[in-house]
Amino acid sequence: MDRIAVVYDLGSAGVMDIAAALENFATPVFVCPDSTDPSQPKELMNEFGILCDITGLDLGQAVERIRDYNPKGIVTFSEHQLGHTADLAQELGLAFHSPHTVQYLTQKHVQRTILNSIGASSVMTRIVEDKESALRAFEEVGAPSVLKPNQGSGSRSTYPIRSVEDLVRACGEIFPRSALGRSELFVLEQEMDGVAPGAAWGDYVSVETAVHDHEITHLEVTGKFPLAEPFRETGSFMPAALSMAEREDVLEVASLALKALGVRHGVCHTEVKLTERGPQVIEVNGRLGGRVHELLADSKGINAIEIAVRIAMGDTGIMRNVGASPRRRVSFLYAKLPPLEATRMVRIEGTGNLQLRPEISRVIVHQEPGHNLDWRDGRLGNTYVCYGATQTHEDLSSLIADIEETVRVTYE
Numbered sequence: 001m002d003r004i005a006v007v008y009d010l011g012s013a014g015v016m017d018i019a020a021a022l023e024n025f026a027t028p029v030f031v032c033p034d035s036t037d038p039s040q041p042k043e044l045m046n047e048f049g050i051l052c053d054i055t056g057l058d059l060g061q062a063v064e065r066i067r068d069y070n071p072k073g074i075v076t077f078s079e080h081q082l083g084h085t086a087d088l089a090q091e092l093g094l095a096f097h098s099p100h101t102v103q104y105l106t107q108k109h110v111q112r113t114i115l116n117s118i119g120a121s122s123v124m125t126r127i128v129e130d131k132e133s134a135l136r137a138f139e140e141v142g143a144p145s146v147l148k149p150n151q152g153s154g155s156r157s158t159y160p161i162r163s164v165e166d167l168v169r170a171c172g173e174i175f176p177r178s179a180l181g182r183s184e185l186f187v188l189e190q191e192m193d194g195v196a197p198g199a200a201w202g203d204y205v206s207v208e209t210a211v212h213d214h215e216i217t218h219l220e221v222t223g224k225f226p227l228a229e230p231f232r233e234t235g236s237f238m239p240a241a242l243s244m245a246e247r248e249d250v251l252e253v254a255s256l257a258l259k260a261l262g263v264r265h266g267v268c269h270t271e272v273k274l275t276e277r278g279p280q281v282i283e284v285n286g287r288l289g290g291r292v293h294e295l296l297a298d299s300k301g302i303n304a305i306e307i308a309v310r311i312a313m314g315d316t317g318i319m320r321n322v323g324a325s326p327r328r329r330v331s332f333l334y335a336k337l338p339p340l341e342a343t344r345m346v347r348i349e350g351t352g353n354l355q356l357r358p359e360i361s362r363v364i365v366h367q368e369p370g371h372n373l374d375w376r377d378g379r380l381g382n383t384y385v386c387y388g389a390t391q392t393h394e395d396l397s398s399l400i401a402d403i404e405e406t407v408r409v410t411y412e
Contacts, residue, residue, distance in 0.1 A: 004309050005029045005052070005071040005094075007085045008045070009078035010037040013293055013305055018077075019048035021293075021305035026313065029069045033062070033084055063091040073312030075266070077288050077305070082106055095312060097286050101262045105286035108150050109187045111261065120257045121192075121280040128186040131171040137188040138167050146231065147174075150185040155378030160230040161188070192273045192280060197241050200397035202226045204282060205240045207254040207270040208292050208304065210319060211263050212311050217319050218251050219302055222292065223393075225400070228337040233379045237332035238295040241393045250279045257281045267308040290379075291333055298331035298389055330396050331389045334403060335382045338373050342411035345371045350407040351384055359399055360388040373411070383409055 004026045006018060015030065022028050028049035032040055034056065045051045052069060054062040066074075066088065074094045076085040082102045089096035097105065104111050108125075115121040126137035127150065134147070138161070147170050148158040159170040167188075174186065194203025202224035210217045223240030227233060242250065254270040261284055269289030271282040293304040302322060310318035338345070345367045354363045366382045367373065373381060386403060390396045 001025065001027050002072040002313060003027045003029050003050070003069055004313060005031050005066055005069070005074040005088075005092075006049075006309075007031045007033060007074065007076035007078065007081045007088065008040065009033065009035045009076070009081045011079055011290060012077040013288065015041050015044045015048055017293065018305055021303050022309060025306075026072075026309060029066070029071055031062075031066060031074075031088075033081060035080070059087055059091065063088060067092060073309065073314065075308055075312040077308070079106070079285065079287060082286050095265045095314065097263065097266060101264070102286060104261045105263075105284060106151050108148070108189075108283060109185075111283060112187070112189065114260055115257055115281050115284075118256060118260045120253050120260065121282075122277075123190045123192060123280070125187055125189040128188050130175050131168070134167055134171050134186070134188060135164070138164060141188050141190055144191040146189050146191050147186055148189070148231075150187050155232045156380070157376045158231045158378065160191070192282070193275055194273050195276055196226070197223075197246065197274065198393075198397075200225075200400065201241055202234075204271060204273045205242070205250060206236070206289055206292075207250060207272060208289060208296065209254065209258060209268045209270065210304075210307050210311060210322065211258060211266055211268060212316060212319055214259075214264050215319065216255050216258055217322060218254065219296060219304065219307075219322060220300060221247055221250055222289070222295065225334060229340050230375075232337050232375065232381075233335070234337060235332065235334040235385070236291070236295060237330055237393075237396060238299040239327055239330070246274070246279075250274075253279045253281055254284075257284050265311055267304055267311070294387070295331045295333065299329060300327055329389045329391055330393055332387070332396055334386045334400055335379060336384050336407065336409065337379070337381060338367070338375070338383055338409070338411050340375045342373045342375075344373060344412040345369050345383070346410040346412055348383065348407065348409045353406050354386060354403060357388070357399070357402075359390050359395070360386055362387045 006028045030045035031052045074089045086099045086102040109127045112125040124141050128134045145161045196203040206222045208219040221240040223237045225234040267288045269285040272279045296302040296304045351363050365384045
């Protein structure tokens with residue numbers, strides 16, 4: 001069988017999911033680069049594929065080690081490894097985002113500037129590197145605004161700015177006090193005013209897209225539950241609760257953004273805000289969205305991991321009819337997050353009762369009693385996550401209300 005290099009890191013689809021998706025047509029070569037994640041499942045990679053450990057190697061050495069396995073393509077499902085994968089792909093002569101395109105996809109300030117220039121958004125944005133530059137930016141951007149990392153995902157360290165006092169407090173937390181210290185870059189952007197399509201739903205959606213040689217095929221529009229304060233994601237459902245006209249408008253602006261950013265190959269995840277002036281792009285991610293492959297498989301029978309791999313291997317046949325797959329049901333994942341002021345988990349009760357519901361396939365408790373909490377972790381701070389499916393959006397709305405009544409969580 002042909003081999004595919006899979007650059008693995010934090011936020012990636014799981015090893016088992018990848019291996020199952022590739023069964024009978026490709027062998028995964030799990031490429032393990034330097035990572036901040038100490039729990040890389042290397043034994044599992046070696047069992048269900050081929051382990052290619054490149055930790056500690058420079059680019060040239062890594063390329064030679066990967067080349068020994070003769071992969072037909074290369075892919076990553078981790079936001080953290082888009083840049084490294086682009087460099088590897090370029091040296092190996094394999095299809096992937098170019099390093100130039102990855103810069104557009106991973107640096108929020110650069111991306112926003114491009115999106116504004118083509119009408120995919122209209123959001124004032126300024127780069128911020130310290131308290132002084134933040135205050136200067138605030139004089140132009142004003143409030144309400146959002147302060148967030150220039151590179152990052154999962155709502156990590158994203159601050160709502162309603163006043164100059166909010167900004168000063170945020171800067172005190174994110175920028176080093178020592179003049180010798182260096183911090184990551186942030187951006188200050190105007191906050192978009194959203195309009196939710198219903199009381200139970202969030203005011204934004206995401207578009208899951210496959211791109212092969214610039215040909216864009218949208219797989220589905222994913223709905224979102226309302227954000228937890230300040231901007232933390234609480235889960236997704238598929239398909240979104242939109243009218244056909246709203247859906248077409250969302251797909252149009254997503255296509256516009258992907259073309260402007262120069263996306264040529266791969267599966268992308270584009271977040272779109274629903275506003276009174278029409279949909280505006282929040283950001284484009286150059287990889288499969290978190291947990292999206294599970295929703296696509298359950299809702300439409302589409303294997304997004306397989307699609308991403310086949311695109312990387314140059315299999316154009318995979319694109320036929322994938323966007324036209326009929327919906328089977330409304331699939332969802334619902335994540336419960338602790339309140340902003342919570343510092344420690346004390347007790348959680350009732351999750352066992354959720355397993356008795358036929359609409360719920362599984363419940364995963366992420367934070368055990370005694371666990372320390374910090375809202376800045378974004379969605380990584382989930383208390384528990386429910387997965388399942390309903391027949392209609394109305395059924396889903398009722399089920400979420402039942403989940404909230406069934407599970408009782410106590411925090412400090």
